[in-house]
Amino acid sequence: MADNKRIDEKTGISTVGHEWDGIEELDTPMPRWWLWTFYATILFAIAYCVAYPAWPMLSGATRGMLGWSSHGDLQRELAAERDRRAPVMRALAATPIERLPENPKLLAAAIEGGRAVFKVHCAACHGAGAAGGRGYPNLNDDDWLWGGDLATLQQTVVHGIRQPDDDATRVSQMPSFGRDQILKPAEIEDVVSYVRLASKQEPASASARRGAAVFANNCAVCHGDNARGNRKFGAPNLTDRIWLYGGDRASLVDTVTNAHGGIMPAWGKQLDPVTIKMVAAYVHSLGGGEGNPPAPQVATAPVAAPPR
Numbered sequence: 541m542a543d544n545k546r547i548d549e550k551t552g553i554s555t556v557g558h559e560w561d562g563i564e565e566l567d568t569p570m571p572r573w574w575l576w577t578f579y580a581t582i583l584f585a586i587a588y589c590v591a592y593p594a595w596p597m598l599s600g601a602t603r604g605m606l607g608w609s610s611h612g613d614l615q616r617e618l619a620a621e622r623d624r625r626a627p628v629m630r631a632l633a634a635t636p637i638e639r640l641p642e643n644p645k646l647l648a649a650a651i652e653g654g655r656a657v658f659k660v661h662c663a664a665c666h667g668a669g670a671a672g673g674r675g676y677p678n679l680n681d682d683d684w685l686w687g688g689d690l691a692t693l694q695q696t697v698v699h700g701i702r703q704p705d706d707d708a709t710r711v712s713q714m715p716s717f718g719r720d721q722i723l724k725p726a727e728i729e730d731v732v733s734y735v736r737l738a739s740k741q742e743p744a745s746a747s748a749r750r751g752a753a754v755f756a757n758n759c760a761v762c763h764g765d766n767a768r769g770n771r772k773f774g775a776p777n778l779t780d781r782i783w784l785y786g787g788d789r790a791s792l793v794d795t796v797t798n799a800h801g802g803i804m805p806a807w808g809k810q811l812d813p814v815t816i817k818m819v820a821a822y823v824h825s826l827g828g829g830e831g832n833p834p835a836p837q838v839a840t841a842p843v844a845a846p847p848r
Contacts (some may be wrong), residue, residue, distance in 0.1 A: 632814045637690045638832045640821060647821060654822025657815055661807065670826055674785060675802050681828045683782040685774045686710055688830040694820040700806035709806060712774030717758065718797030727754050732792045738767045738779045739787060 544557035592604040672678035703709040734751030736742040762775040769777035
């Protein structure tokens with residue numbers, strides 16, 4: 541094929557020796573600027589492989605002469621962020637949670653930090669907007685099983701709900717009245733009628749009147765004579781139409797028959813105290829948070845008058 545090469549008369553450029561039906565291909569050289577650019581990219585690639593991590597190895601990659609890594613960059617950025625947040629974190633650590641409202645700026649910082657913590661650790665169950673779902677409480681309302689003030693919320697987050705390895709965990713246990721044959725099916729229907737009457741979902745009826753007696757004998761010890769609940773036992777208010785597992789008749793019959801008991805992690809074993817304080821402040825800010833309970837009054841003995 542080399543014997544077929546010739547110089548094209550019009551362009552003065554050698555042909556490559558190919559011919560298709562009288563059509564020939566010119567061996568036009570690449571522009572010099574393109575060649576120098578190509579050579580420069582080769583040199584750059586070699587320099588990059590020497591200076592930065594580049595070649596994969598069995599347990600990592602070549603480190604490069606500069607010792608740079610994206611992981612190192614991330615650690616430096618995280619360290620800078622920790623330094624920036626350190627004064628606020630120290631202030632939060634030194635401030636009892638019930639006194640956070642006295643410092644609005646610090647409280648706002650705690651709420652914003654808690655918002656991020658909630659999205660990572662709590663939203664999976666309570667939802668991104670903390671509205672909850674069946675079996676998971678809505679944290680936006682003002683219905684609390686154990687209390688909604690800052691200190692109580694912190695206690696709940698630290699020790700969780702029904703955690704067998706935490707002696708201070710929140711524990712409430714409703715009997716399975718039907719499954720354990722404590723009540724007969726007809727009695728369960730009656731007590732559900734009474735609960736639906738108490739929550740203004742049904743009118744008065746003979747079934748509800750019979751259910752009032754069943755409720756007094758079996759349920760009032762925890763939920764109270766007026767069915768408004770008892771935070772000491774974590775017993776919910778049955779008159780406010782806020783239901784964890786549903787307030788329709790079928791759901792209530794199932795709850796009385798089988799009972800329910802959810803589990804919440806004891807975050808004190810996984811999160812540091814300041815992080816827990818922040819997430820408690822965020823939950824308190826959602827709309828249903830309560831004020832601090834009044835301090836207990838300490839009785840003091842009267843001071844005797846000095847002798848004359």
